[in-house]
Amino acid sequence: MSQNADAERVPMPSFLGIPEHAMRKNTFFSQFLRKSRRAYFAMFHGKYVRQNIAVNRDGDCHRCGACCKLLYNCPFLGHDSQSLPYCRIYGDLRPGACKNYPFDRVDSEIEQCGFKFK
Numbered sequence: 001m002s003q004n005a006d007a008e009r010v011p012m013p014s015f016l017g018i019p020e021h022a023m024r025k026n027t028f029f030s031q032f033l034r035k036s037r038r039a040y041f042a043m044f045h046g047k048y049v050r051q052n053i054a055v056n057r058d059g060d061c062h063r064c065g066a067c068c069k070l071l072y073n074c075p076f077l078g079h080d081s082q083s084l085p086y087c088r089i090y091g092d093l094r095p096g097a098c099k100n101y102p103f104d105r106v107d108s109e110i111e112q113c114g115f116k117f118k
């Protein structure tokens with residue numbers, strides 16, 4: 001079945017009315033806002049998240065591990081014998097906020113990330 005992704009386009013939901021530019025700054029507080037937004041959207045806006053990943057995200061994860069060190073080092077971040085980062089709970093236990101990173105242009109905060117948005 002062919003589906004037109006634009007037919008049911010879910011608009012970007014608001015996050016507590018906070019303007020996008022306030023979340024895009026390179027400050028500790030902006031990182032905190034984006035991380036909170038990520039968890040909030042994973043819980044309450046799954047349809048928007050899934051659609052935006054499917055329609056607007058290009059690229060791949062190249063395992064830099066930078067997203068696992070935002071604000072703090074994730075306790076599940078491991079390193080293999082070649083010092084490459086990996087998730088020790090990768091799979092069903094991995095939180096939705098991690099599975100979906102990055103899901104839109106506001107969420108994408110790491111310049112070297114392999115994922116880009118249209």
Ligand code: SF4
Pocket residue numbers: 060061062063064065066067068101102110112113114115
């Ligand atoms: S920052 Fe991007 S490329 Fe790096 S590990 Fe996270 S998702 Fe993958």
